[in-house]
Amino acid sequence: MKYKILLVEDNAASLRVLKRIIGKINLDVAVATSLTEAKLIFEQSTPESFLCAVVDYTLPDAPHGEAIDFAIQSYMPVIVLTSQSDEDVRNRILSKAVVDYIPKQNRQVFEYLSRLLIRLQKNKQVGVLVVGKRPSSRNKVCELLNRHNFETYQENNTLSAVNSLYNNKQIKLVITENELQDESGIELVAAIRKEFSKEELSIIGTSNLSNPALLAKFIKSGANDYLRVPYCHEEFFCRVLQNIEHIEQIELIRKTANMDYLTGLPNRRHFFEEVTTQMHRGLESMCLALLDLDHFKKINDTYGHDCGDAMLKEVAKLMKKHFSEFSMSRFGGEEFCVFFPNTTLEQAKQKLDVFRTQVESKKIRRKRQSIGCTVSIGVTSKLAEKVETMLSHADECLYKAKSLGRNQIVCYISK
Ligand SMILES: Nc1nc2c(ncn2[C@@H]2O[C@H](COP(=O)(O)OP(=O)(O)OP(=O)(O)O)[C@@H](O)[C@H]2O)c(=O)[nH]1
Structure with missing residues (x-):
């Protein structure tokens, strides 16, 4: 769903900049130059379509922040813009339930707004x-x-609390007091850390001033951060965002480390980790297939490396389409691998053959020419303790498929 921003601003120059910034981050914008217009737009729209309202503090028909109250009463998160720099106005704005306020001082603050809007969406x-x-x-x-x-x-x-973490994988942060109905917050932190690492879930412990030692205990038991109660809202949000962004950065690093850059498929290392875990569960049947594009060097030599890359990406798309429920990987070069748990050789062979014919009929266009390729496949269903053993069996079959003329599947036969 593409969200909308209700932008309430009467200054033409600010409007131009704001519309450009909001458009750049792919959000729609509904503009009102007064509180009356804002009310009209809101009445004629679906309330859920608004991500938030960006509201100027001073408007011709709302000189004292009345538009902020309207947005809050309409259950929209509100970001306030103001060109007034006095402390009184700042305090008045922050006493209301706003997301943030932005003083219109320089261009940098608009960059800040852009980041804030992306965050509200995330x-x-x-x-x-x-x-x-x-x-x-x-x-x-x-x-x-x-x-x-x-x-x-x-x-x-x-x-x-621990059950809730198991049932709701989108939880990235826990904020806990020390006083709970059963145990203490410190004990909760220790219990969470037995199951969830600091890299996958952040914890903030809170405590009032009467017990400052508690904060250190929270950290020592595995919390990432702490907050002293009472806290100011700005500090609260800074700490919450810092902790969530930390988890997101680690997620991104992990994803990048596990992914093949060109095709977006999982890489060899990730494949080994995933398959080894599955094999340790003791599967009753499993198959492993090695797939290698035929005469790929010729595509590179004839049409260039870019064309070879485009072909690899197309094959990867087909892999994602056909094998998304299994573990798969770009193994390196023009070689791919698929692991089928709880699958018979006949079932795996059937799926692989559909894939093989799809690769055969896939064409990419270069300089008015239609370019295609084929794939040879070696597959084994012989149970083994290690991925490496299955790989070596599949590799033997792949070699045979190549020597028999390519574009075919060869299955491993136990000796
Ligand atoms: N475009 C492109 N080519 C790659 C990439 N990785 C490896 N290659 C090329 O893939 C080709 C593989 O060639 P060979 O191992 O001789 O295999 P082949 O030509 O497919 O021949 P057969 O496997 O025997 O059918 C080489 O030319 C590599 O340079 C890549 O990421 N992009």
């Missing part, structure tokens, strides 16, 4: 679990998080 897919004994204090934290579009979950004890 937050819709990020879960935060809030744990504490009292519903009133949990609700307060959730209200702050909902303002930033986070999906929130609440629990009051250790067992249900």
Whole structure:
């Protein structure tokens, strides 16, 4: 779903910059130059289509931030723009349930707005679990998080909190008090860390000023960060975002490390890890296939390396289409691999043959020419303890498929 921003601003120069920035991040924009116009636009739209409202503090028919109240009452997250720099206005804005306020000082602040809007969009897919004994204090934290579009979950004890983490994989952050219904927050942190590492889930422990030693205990038990209560909203959001971005960066690094750059398929290392884990579960049947494009060097030599790359990408697309439910990989060069757990040789062979004919009929266009290729496949169903053993059996078959004329499947026969 493409979200919309309700932009309420009467200054023509600011409007131009803001529209450009919002367009650049692929969001639609509905512009109002007054509070009256904003109300009209909102009445005529679907409320859920708005990601948030970006509102100027001073408008011709709303000189004291009345447009902010309208957006809040309409359940839209609100970002406030203001050219007034006095502390009084800042405090007045921050006393309302806004996402943030942006002083219109220089071009950099518009970059900040752009990052904030991207974040608000991403937050819709990020879960935060809030744990504490009292519903009133949990609700307060959730209200702050909902303002930033986070999906929130609440629990009051250790067992249900850990269960909630298992059931809701989108949770990336836990915010916990020390006082819970059963055990303490410290014990909850320790219990979570038995199952979830610091790299996959962040934890922030909270504590009031009367117990400063608690904060160090939280960190020593495995929390990533802490917050002293009462906190100011700006600090709260800075810490929440910092922790979530940390988890997202690790996710990205992990994804990049496991992926083949050209085709986006899992790489050899990741394939080995995945298949070894599956084999250790003790499967009753399994097959492994090695697939190698035929005379690929000729494509590179005749049409250039770019054309070879394009062909590899097309074959990878077909791999994703046909084998997405299995472990697969670009093994290197023009060689691919698929592992089929709980699959008989006949079933694997059938799937591989459909794939083989699809590769044969796939053509790419270069300089008005239609270029195609074929694939040879070696497959084994002989059970083995190690991936390497199955690979060596499949490789023997692949060699045979090449020597028998290519574009065919050869199956391993036990000696
Ligand atoms: N375009 C492109 N070519 C690659 C890539 N990786 C390996 N190759 C090329 O793939 C070709 C593989 O050639 P060979 O091993 O001789 O195999 P072949 O020509 O497919 O012949 P057979 O396997 O015997 O059918 C070489 O020319 C490599 O340079 C890549 O990422 N992109």
